[in-house]
Amino acid sequence: MSDRSFDPDTVSLDEIRQLFKDLPGPDLEAATEVARRESQLTKPRGALGRLEELTSWLATWQGRHPPRVDHPRTAVFAANHGIAARGVSAYPPEVTAQMVKNFVEGGAAVNQLCKTFDADLRVYEMDLEQPTADFTQGPAMTDAECARAMAYGMMAVEPDLDVLCLGEMGIGNTTSAAALACALFGGDPAEWVGRGTGVTGTALRTKSQVVADGVARHKAVGDPFALLAALGGLELAAIAGAVMAARLARTPVVLDGFACTVAAAVLWKADTTALDHCIVAHKSVEPGHARVLQAIDKEPLFDFGMRLGEGSGATLALGILKAAAACHTGMATFSDAAVSGPA
Amino acid sequence: MSDRSFDPDTVSLDEIRQLFKDLPGPDLEAATEVARRESQLTKPRGALGRLEELTSWLATWQGRHPPRVDHPRTAVFAANHGIAARGVSAYPPEVTAQMVKNFVEGGAAVNQLCKTFDADLRVYEMDLEQPTADFTQGPAMTDAECARAMAYGMMAVEPDLDVLCLGEMGIGNTTSAAALACALFGGDPAEWVGRGTGVTGTALRTKSQVVADGVARHKAVGDPFALLAALGGLELAAIAGAVMAARLARTPVVLDGFACTVAAAVLWKADTTALDHCIVAHKSVEPGHARVLQAIDKEPLFDFGMRLGEGSGATLALGILKAAAACHTGMATFSDAAVSGPA
Numbered sequence: 001m002s003d004r005s006f007d008p009d010t011v012s013l014d015e016i017r018q019l020f021k022d023l024p025g026p027d028l029e030a031a032t033e034v035a036r037r038e039s040q041l042t043k044p045r046g047a048l049g050r051l052e053e054l055t056s057w058l059a060t061w062q063g064r065h066p067p068r069v070d071h072p073r074t075a076v077f078a079a080n081h082g083i084a085a086r087g088v089s090a091y092p093p094e095v096t097a098q099m100v101k102n103f104v105e106g107g108a109a110v111n112q113l114c115k116t117f118d119a120d121l122r123v124y125e126m127d128l129e130q131p132t133a134d135f136t137q138g139p140a141m142t143d144a145e146c147a148r149a150m151a152y153g154m155m156a157v158e159p160d161l162d163v164l165c166l167g168e169m170g171i172g173n174t175t176s177a178a179a180l181a182c183a184l185f186g187g188d189p190a191e192w193v194g195r196g197t198g199v200t201g202t203a204l205r206t207k208s209q210v211v212a213d214g215v216a217r218h219k220a221v222g223d224p225f226a227l228l229a230a231l232g233g234l235e236l237a238a239i240a241g242a243v244m245a246a247r248l249a250r251t252p253v254v255l256d257g258f259a260c261t262v263a264a265a266v267l268w269k270a271d272t273t274a275l276d277h278c279i280v281a282h283k284s285v286e287p288g289h290a291r292v293l294q295a296i297d298k299e300p301l302f303d304f305g306m307r308l309g310e311g312s313g314a315t316l317a318l319g320i321l322k323a324a325a326a327c328h329t330g331m332a333t334f335s336d337a338a339v340s341g342p343a
Numbered sequence: 344m345s346d347r348s349f350d351p352d353t354v355s356l357d358e359i360r361q362l363f364k365d366l367p368g369p370d371l372e373a374a375t376e377v378a379r380r381e382s383q384l385t386k387p388r389g390a391l392g393r394l395e396e397l398t399s400w401l402a403t404w405q406g407r408h409p410p411r412v413d414h415p416r417t418a419v420f421a422a423n424h425g426i427a428a429r430g431v432s433a434y435p436p437e438v439t440a441q442m443v444k445n446f447v448e449g450g451a452a453v454n455q456l457c458k459t460f461d462a463d464l465r466v467y468e469m470d471l472e473q474p475t476a477d478f479t480q481g482p483a484m485t486d487a488e489c490a491r492a493m494a495y496g497m498m499a500v501e502p503d504l505d506v507l508c509l510g511e512m513g514i515g516n517t518t519s520a521a522a523l524a525c526a527l528f529g530g531d532p533a534e535w536v537g538r539g540t541g542v543t544g545t546a547l548r549t550k551s552q553v554v555a556d557g558v559a560r561h562k563a564v565g566d567p568f569a570l571l572a573a574l575g576g577l578e579l580a581a582i583a584g585a586v587m588a589a590r591l592a593r594t595p596v597v598l599d600g601f602a603c604t605v606a607a608a609v610l611w612k613a614d615t616t617a618l619d620h621c622i623v624a625h626k627s628v629e630p631g632h633a634r635v636l637q638a639i640d641k642e643p644l645f646d647f648g649m650r651l652g653e654g655s656g657a658t659l660a661l662g663i664l665k666a667a668a669a670c671h672t673g674m675a676t677f678s679d680a681a682v683s684g685p686a
Binding site: 045107108111113285302342 | 384386387389390394432433434438441445449451454458459460541628644647648650651659663665666669672681682683684685686
């Protein structure tokens, strides 16, 4: 994102809203090129199923044919949440910083996944010493803090990225995501709450209560960006910013699990076409994920019962995207290979 | 498979049945080692879901810890079917040989998938000029032909393969697979019949009739290996042989779509533990696939609406297996990384 015209240190939510109004649409010429070539490849029409849809989606949002998945990036945003002090997680808040160190040292799951699929991993540490405020007491972030976090997220998008996978790390962030999702899409707060890293019993009841209190306090806010500030977190705002910046830079996006998808869903709530350049890699075990996927009408690629976050599901999807692009680009046509068509 | 004691040119089905009685069981020590390490890795327990199950399965059937997916192979068996002359396919029978040439020249989907995941591709052309007999008139193969094809399939397994992906190419083989599946597992013949490469209307009705006629003629045979001879094809017999040889060589197997899974299901029918070293990569569009998966109690990894065969789905699964093994092997433990455990 070299063409944004605001200063990330002083940007306002209104400037972000303004930028959001100018998101580019699909490249239908690239999609037409995909369809033309696909029909000539040595296979029955449609026989590669969703791989063919992925190829078309990649070309449409990269704005070129053939699409490429040679230079993917996984961006993981890490932040801390005031709400974590309420005992909503199975792990203490210092785990966020410890896991960031683990990412930097190459020891986390996402490191191994990035190696497996040749993705460039970037980890963005967002003021870990400065958690957001407890959203049951007031907004988690001021509008200015939220806007700055979104602008920070935009920096994950650089020219020449083929695909951007997004992920998060933040002890307490499924609580924040549950509250944000409930405020965006309605329903009973408890239905958006899951076990996160593994809470049970009293902690799980506390988590539900905290979500209900946060939603009750802020839901009248209404505006999706303002709700992101009120109930979200720095990493969630950064993800929303990265999704916007990727659209502007013609970089298709792969979303990860519950917290990541809820962050992106803020944009969907503001404009239902805002996530057309995004796919969701997997269906998380976290029960709110299925709900938000239904709300934003996205069908995840796979369901492996994962619930790790940190961009692990999104990065795992890169193998499938690489395979889709390789088939489309590398296969022979019926005439190249002198293979007979249908009788 | 260097330790088989029979001559593949003169082997009998009884010799194969004898070999089948000595399939090795799981390596539970390797599974225990996986569980021990998995519990120490820097993630909430179970957070990688099915990836953790895959790691355990790989170690159990490779008989070692840690498991590796460095040297996978995709073996595609190609053969022709007498039944193709009855007009059961959308494509003429010469497409089998044309596609084999396409595999050899690198132009098919499976070539691109093998390149993407560094798999060694082997294509086995099985007497393409000599299709099996029309199974509505008599057995497709003699017992000796079937045994020889199984022994031929066993040659796809060599020492030092980490994983074997199996696939097939054979115009008419979904008809053969539907008849074989119906004879093995019962039900209405029409329920096992799908559109294959894309048949509709009269050809689809012909396909159903051919399957019904074949099942009626041979179902009294009863014995699974004899049914394979009566209704199967050379490539289906080779797949069954390869699955057996892989078990003997401690090589986990990834099965592909309908025809491939039915070929393996012959072994399951003879011994319900015979496919414990196999996973099924994907759920094919071919409606019989879901039925056979239910019969043999296998949950496919993904459903991308694919229906190409040629080992494409199985090879696509290699990315997921590589990712699973990489996470298990490469991740830091809580103590390595000084990350706090649950509070």
